[in-house]
Amino acid sequence: MTSMATDTNSAPTAYKPKGKEEYMNPRQLAHFRAILDEQKRGLGQDIDRTVHTMQDEATIFADPNDRATQESDMSLELRNRDRERKLIKKIDETIALIDSGDYGYCDKCGVEIGLKRLEARPTATLCIDCKTLDELREKQVAK
Numbered sequence: 001m002t003s004m005a006t007d008t009n010s011a012p013t014a015y016k017p018k019g020k021e022e023y024m025n026p027r028q029l030a031h032f033r034a035i036l037d038e039q040k041r042g043l044g045q046d047i048d049r050t051v052h053t054m055q056d057e058a059t060i061f062a063d064p065n066d067r068a069t070q071e072s073d074m075s076l077e078l079r080n081r082d083r084e085r086k087l088i089k090k091i092d093e094t095i096a097l098i099d100s101g102d103y104g105y106c107d108k109c110g111v112e113i114g115l116k117r118l119e120a121r122p123t124a125t126l127c128i129d130c131k132t133l134d135e136l137r138e139k140q141v142a143k
Contacts (some may be wrong), residue, residue: 024104040091043084094123
């Protein structure tokens with residue numbers, strides 16, 4: 001089975017701004033929509049492949065160790081697919097932000113998230129400063 005990383009790396013090349021163009025102009029929005037559409041397509045293919053593979057490999061083993069190994073493998077695959085299903089939902093929400101004109105701006109402080117951060121994580125909803133603060137708070141709560 002292909003991992004999520006292999007399919008999502010085939011996204012379009014990095015966006016190259018032309019001069020002093022406006023942030024989140026139609027060209028930029030189209031670029032990020034293409035990245036998100038490609039990621040979603042790749043994830044959908046992975047999910048379909050997993051379903052078919054699990055159906056093909058659905059064997060009842062007489063040996064309890066073989067059964068346990070198969071169940072463990074299937075459980076891991078299902079957890080991975082669940083994470084990918086959640087990412088597809090996040091991608092759909094991000095595409096809705098593009099459609100509404102709210103994409104590329106921090107949910108907390110409203111500043112521009114930045115093209116480089118969005119290239120690295122197109123579903124980002126927080127600027128790097130707010131995300132860093134969130135992570136610091138999470139570490140403090142976890143202690």
